[in-house]
Amino acid sequence: MSSARQKVQESNDQTAIRAVIESVAQAHYDKNAAGIVAPYAPDAELYSLAPPLRHVGMKTNEIQAWLDTWEGSIEREVRDLKIAVTGNFALVHGYYRLGGTPKSAGRPISFWMRATVALQCERNGWQIVHEHVSVPFYMDGSLRPAFDLQP
């Protein structure tokens, strides 16, 4: 592959990968569980905000149950994505802001998390094979999650 051809391909890959990430954000807003789950490989290893240490695959019924704990739409704002493509493999990292009103809280919340996402290009396009999202915690004795940080 010539260098120019390679550059165009890489740019196409980056556009496709960004679209995958944005589709998941849109599916949060639409509270569309199937849309959230769609780009994940069935055996994707997920390090999520909530225990346990690892989840394997996204389950539509579990996502639906989680969506149902929110009043109205859920915002997932995506910021500062860095996308590195090597052959059929891509690594993405950046920030997601989660916003909305959990029914249990009865008032809106909003916080930023860090996200690292690994994707593999399969016959049907880019699939998420690993995802790690987290919020750091204050080591001032309080151990509270640092929900007040800005990227």
Add this chain to the structure above:
Amino acid sequence: MSSARQKVQESNDQTAIRAVIESVAQAHYDKNAAGIVAPYAPDAELYSLAPPLRHVGMKTNEIQAWLDTWEGSIEREVRDLKIAVTGNFALVHGYYRLGGTPKSAGRPISFWMRATVALQCERNGWQIVHEHVSVPFYMDGSLRPAFDLQP
């Protein structure tokens, strides 16, 4: 490259990458700040346990200051590493157990975190270009970090 040749190369890469991860664990035990910092690219983007959202590069003096807050050795046990190599790029994920006695606590602590590490093969070997470590937190209203989980 023939498929057999490729397999041997991949296995060599995996061994080299595992050695990098183990060298950082050993450097924790030895409280050797320079040894912890050595494999990190100067512009590595780090999503750490403590705020802010992102740190850029490992600084020897900061690591030394952190090491000095512990009594005696620090254990970093590495478990269940999965290493995927694509050309000059590698993605690693698994678990680290951090154990030891923080001077502020005066008693031993031990907990598991998730780790996602991206490495790039440079002239001098494999370098860490991105790292994301975290502990999930309980969404039972307590928001406490889940220090009691086992891989």
